[in-house]
Amino acid sequence: MTPLIEARELVRLYPGVRAVDGISFMVEKGQCYGLLGPNGAGKTTTLEMLEGIQTPTSGAVYFEGQPLSRAHAERIGIQFQATALQEFQTVGESLDMFASLYRQSADRNELIRLCNLADILNRDTRKLSGGQRQRLLLAIALVNEPQLVFLDEPTTGLDPQARRNFWGLIERVRRLGTTVILTTHYMEEAERLCDRIAIVDHGRIIAEGSPEALVRQHFPARVIRLPDTAWPDHASLPEGALVGNGEIELYAEDVSRMLAELEHIGADLTELRVATPNLEDLFLKLTGHALRT
Numbered sequence: 662m663t664p665l666i667e668a669r670e671l672v673r674l675y676p677g678v679r680a681v682d683g684i685s686f687m688v689e690k691g692q693c694y695g696l697l698g699p700n701g702a703g704k705t706t707t708l709e710m711l712e713g714i715q716t717p718t719s720g721a722v723y724f725e726g727q728p729l730s731r732a733h734a735e736r737i738g739i740q741f742q743a744t745a746l747q748e749f750q751t752v753g754e755s756l757d758m759f760a761s762l763y764r765q766s767a768d769r770n771e772l773i774r775l776c777n778l779a780d781i782l783n784r785d786t787r788k789l790s791g792g793q794r795q796r797l798l799l800a801i802a803l804v805n806e807p808q809l810v811f812l813d814e815p816t817t818g819l820d821p822q823a824r825r826n827f828w829g830l831i832e833r834v835r836r837l838g839t840t841v842i843l844t845t846h847y848m849e850e851a852e853r854l855c856d857r858i859a860i861v862d863h864g865r866i867i868a869e870g871s872p873e874a875l876v877r878q879h880f881p882a883r884v885i886r887l888p889d890t891a892w893p894d895h896a897s898l899p900e901g902a903l904v905g906n907g908e909i910e911l912y913a914e915d916v917s918r919m920l921a922e923l924e925h926i927g928a929d930l931t932e933l934r935v936a937t938p939n940l941e942d943l944f945l946k947l948t949g950h951a952l953r954t
């Protein structure tokens with residue numbers, strides 16, 4: 662199947678900076694694809710090349726197998742990090758103004774319902790909370806009923822509740838069949854929303870795949886911890902076990918089997934914990950530095 666959009670060997674140079682250094686990936690119709698990486702990794706620059714806003718220094722973007730052109734602009738929607746909303750406009754007026762820029766526009770009432778804007782339609786756009794502003798910016802990105810919507814760090818700066826609400830909204834947009842490409846530096850966001858992610862660092866993709874598969878591939882073993890007092894005196898510790906700070910740490914690729922063995926030797930499992938590595942751990946492992954630096 663032809664991917665909806667494809668980045669092929671994208672490079673973007675600025676004076677003294679290789680902002681994007683050879684990025685390739687494909688996004689299928691209906692997928693949610695995430696570019697995950699720290700500040701300055703090259704996510705926004707990559708997105709802007711996919712959107713047609715920036716010209717690659719080399720490489721190319723293909724939309725349904727064709728080189729990206731102006732004709733594709735009608736089929737994409739963009740939620741910018743900081744779209745300058747017009748002053749002295751209400752939410753409703755702002756929506757109408759953006760809708761008037763396109764030949765085809767979404768049903769107004771459906772868009773208002775989808776993005777939960779009914780209660781703030783008459784509010785001045787300067788008086789919106791962070792979450793309300795992001796909802797309006799998303800509605801604006803969807804105003805032309807795009808097949809593909811780009812969200813650049815859509816929840817940066819939102820409080821945890823507003824972030825979760827926004828995730829619910831993106832899930833609704835996906836259920837309508839819209840393809841989503843987003844950038845984020847929240848691994849929880851990528852894990853929750855994305856079918857596939859590319860981990861970007863220094864302008865390159867250092868790992869790509871579904872969040873679960875990436876974590877499984879790089880961390881086949883789960884960490885099992887239990888207090889050292891829980892270990893029966895007669896039993897010897899398995900190879901590779903670590904003891905310290907009053908705890909025993911064991912590694913298991915098959916957690917159920919390890920639990921059965923522990924039960925068999927008579928270990929006290931009351932305070933046992935199983936730690937599951939996440940994308941943050943993966944990022945640290947791959948790059949040697951934390952995601953939020």
Ligand SMILES: Nc1ncnc2c1ncn2[C@@H]1O[C@H](COP(=O)(O)OP(=O)(O)OP(=O)(O)O)[C@@H](O)[C@H]1O
Binds near residue numbers: 680702704
């Ligand atoms: N117009 C520009 N001129 C010069 N350098 C730029 C320009 N835009 C971006 N850069 C540099 O390119 C690199 C990648 O920036 P980019 O904004 O794409 O990263 P990012 O991953 O989106 O970061 P953030 O999460 O902060 O938005 C950075 O080093 C940045 O300083």
